[in-house]
Amino acid sequence: MQKAEKKSKFNFDELKIGATSLDPAIRKKVFQEYFEMFEEFPSYLFDNEHGADPRLSQTIEDIKKDPATTDKMQRGIATLLQRLPPVESDASSNR
Numbered sequence: 853m854q855k856a857e858k859k860s861k862f863n864f865d866e867l868k869i870g871a872t873s874l875d876p877a878i879r880k881k882v883f884q885e886y887f888e889m890f891e892e893f894p895s896y897l898f899d900n901e902h903g904a905d906p907r908l909s910q911t912i913e914d915i916k917k918d919p920a921t922t923d924k925m926q927r928g929i930a931t932l933l934q935r936l937p938p939v940e941s942d943a944s945s946n947r
Contacts, residue, residue, distance in 0.1 A: 912932065
């Protein structure tokens, strides 16, 4: 008996590479796929101690502005934003 289409296994290393990519389109796709699997976003991959990482902030904005983003994902973004510190500016990154 053949099993139905099997989902690919979760690969943390691939997730980290994609989610922290310099390419905004790759980050957005990885964030959306991660949300579909886990119903949260992989913000833990970024150093957000002194403010939200700019790549994370840009990815969140890209997902928020996408008309195809589901209400469930929009609520996930709102929840994430409540937990994150404000975006780190260039001036505050001179530690």
